[in-house]
Amino acid sequence: MRATRRVMVVVLGLGSIATGPDWGQVSVEARNVPPSAESRPRPNIRIDSQLVLIPVTVCDPLNRPVTGLEKEHFRVFDNKVEQTVTHFAMDDEPLAVGLVFDTSGSMGSKLRKSRMAAAAFFETANRDDEFFLVQFNDTPRLVTPLTRNTEEIQNQLTFTQAKGRTALLDAVYLSLQELKKSNKERKALLIISDGGDNSSRYTETEVKNLVRENDALIYAIGIYEPISVRGRTAEEMSGPGLLSEIAEQTGGRQFPVDNLNELPDIAAKIGVELRNRYVLGFAPSNAVRDGRYHKLQVKLAPPRGLPPLRVYWRLGYYAPLQ
Numbered sequence: 116m117r118a119t120r121r122v123m124v125v126v127l128g129l130g131s132i133a134t135g136p137d138w139g140q141v142s143v144e145a146r147n148v149p150p151s152a153e154s155r156p157r158p159n160i161r162i163d164s165q166l167v168l169i170p171v172t173v174c175d176p177l178n179r180p181v182t183g184l185e186k187e188h189f190r191v192f193d194n195k196v197e198q199t200v201t202h203f204a205m206d207d208e209p210l211a212v213g214l215v216f217d218t219s220g221s222m223g224s225k226l227r228k229s230r231m232a233a234a235a236f237f238e239t240a241n242r243d244d245e246f247f248l249v250q251f252n253d254t255p256r257l258v259t260p261l262t263r264n265t266e267e268i269q270n271q272l273t274f275t276q277a278k279g280r281t282a283l284l285d286a287v288y289l290s291l292q293e294l295k296k297s298n299k300e301r302k303a304l305l306i307i308s309d310g311g312d313n314s315s316r317y318t319e320t321e322v323k324n325l326v327r328e329n330d331a332l333i334y335a336i337g338i339y340e341p342i343s344v345r346g347r348t349a350e351e352m353s354g355p356g357l358l359s360e361i362a363e364q365t366g367g368r369q370f371p372v373d374n375l376n377e378l379p380d381i382a383a384k385i386g387v388e389l390r391n392r393y394v395l396g397f398a399p400s401n402a403v404r405d406g407r408y409h410k411l412q413v414k415l416a417p418p419r420g421l422p423p424l425r426v427y428w429r430l431g432y433y434a435p436l437q
Contacts, residue, residue, distance in 0.1 A: 165402055167193070170206055170301075170332065170366060171393045171413055172427040178384060180391035181424060184417065192412040193399055202396025209243035210389060211261065211297035213290040214268065216275070217308035219252040223277040225338050228375040229307050230272045232336060235379035236305060237265040239386025247293055248272070251286035252279030253314050261297055283308055284315035284322045287361065291329050302331040303367070303389055305382070309338040311357050319357065326364050327408065328433060333362045334385045335369040336378065366429035399434075406436040 169191065173181045186203035214233060222229065237246070248259040248268045259268050287304070294302045312319075326333065335358040359369045370381045395413070413428040 165398045166202065166396050167399060167432060168202065168394055168396045169411060169413065169428055171395055172366065172388055172391070173393065173415065174388070174425045174427070176422050180388050181421075182391055184393065184415075186395075188416055188418070189393070189395055190414040190416065191395055191397055192414070193397070193401070194409050195412070196400060198397040198400060200395050200397055202394065204394045206301070206392040206394045207390055208301050209241060209299055210245075211294060211299035211302045212244065212246050212389075213294055213304045214246060214248050215286050215290050215304055215306040215308075216248060216250045216272065217252075217281065217283070217306075217310075218250045218275050218277055218279075219281040219309075220278050221281075222309055222338075225309060225375060226275060226277055228378045229338070230269070230275070232307060232378035232382035233272055234269055236382040236386045237269065239383055239390065240265060241390070245297060245299065247290075249286055249290045249293065250275065251282050252277075254282050255286035255289045257289065257293060261293070280314035281308070281310060281312055282314040282316075283312040283357070284317045284319065287322050287333075288317050288325060291325055291331060294329070294331055302329075304331055304333045305385060306333065306335040306358065306362075307338070307382075308335065308358065309340075323361065323364065326361055327431065329365075331365060332367045332389070332429075333365045334367040334389070335359075335362045336381055336385075337369050337371045338375070338378070339371060363427075364430050366427050368427060404435045404437055406434055408433050 171189070173184060175181050182205060186200055189200060189203075191198045191200055214236075216229070216233070218226075240246070242263070245261050245263050246259075246265060246268055247257065247261045248271055249255050250258050258271050262268070283306075287306070290304050294304070337355055337358050339355060355369070355371060362369045370385070372378055372381065399409075408431050410431045411428060413426055415424060415426050417424055
């Protein structure tokens with residue numbers, strides 16, 4: 116007889132248990148993270164021997180990752196054609212993460228809380244994770260190359276000063292190049308910024324195409340001035356849309372911040388979410404190697420009794436040419 120598998124909602128804090136609405140058999144508890152996972156298989160967003168692997172995040176109404184679902188609860192569509200899911204796993208592998216940190220002039224009053232957000236994010240790290248720091252204002256700069264020493268990055272942030280314009284797109288481009296130097300299969304960027312781009316050499320189209328071609332998951336924390344504030348530039352007005360488009364292409368998302376005191380909590384939630392993802396795999400029914408971009412869709416058919424759930428996944432992939 117098959118054992119019943121519990122659906123869990125991951126919350127921050129070791130061993131903590133949250134209470135809330137009665138959601139049937141949903142158990143709200145922390146997920147134990149093993150100290151090392153180097154010896155496990157490493158799923159990734161890619162086509163490998165005709166297998167497409169898609170990391171998927173499922174969240175509850177309180178924005179907490181939901182674990183414990185099974186393969187039959189997911190449906191995958193490739194260019195609107197339903198596929199047979201042949202690979203299913205809960206993804207908790209070592210990460211390579213680039214922190215893309217805005218130091219432009221408008222970040223002056225927001226730097227302290229932004230540093231606290233970075234510290235909260237690093238508290239979710241596993242010992243096998245590695246990180247690097249790219250800071251940007253007029254131009255991006257690799258401040259700390261790949262390292263497992265998060266204190267080194269936080270020490271660099273301590274001396275950060277806000278000045279200059281905002282080369283966000285160039286910073287994303289540089290960070291994606293730096294990620295290629297890691298041998299980790301799972302890669303991600305965390306962008307902390309307060310607005311749009313006004314100083315990059317690369318265009319939106321160039322960077323969005325590069326994002327599509329890479330396997331990196333991108334999350335963004337957007338710290339914006341209220342809409343009611345006068346004097347906002349066109350770049351600042353377009354900032355939320357730009358960050359959302361970049362992040363959502365990868366299966367990540369943007370978290371807009373209204374209250375700076377929320378920054379550390381949001382960063383910690385992103386860290387937990389990165390480590391609580393499903394990986395769905397399928398062999399495309401149309402395996403033509405034409406190099407074209409395929410749009411993906413993931414639908415959820417959860418067990419009864421659960422609250423409304425939201426699903427996030429990478430929006431597509433490029434088929435191989437050969």
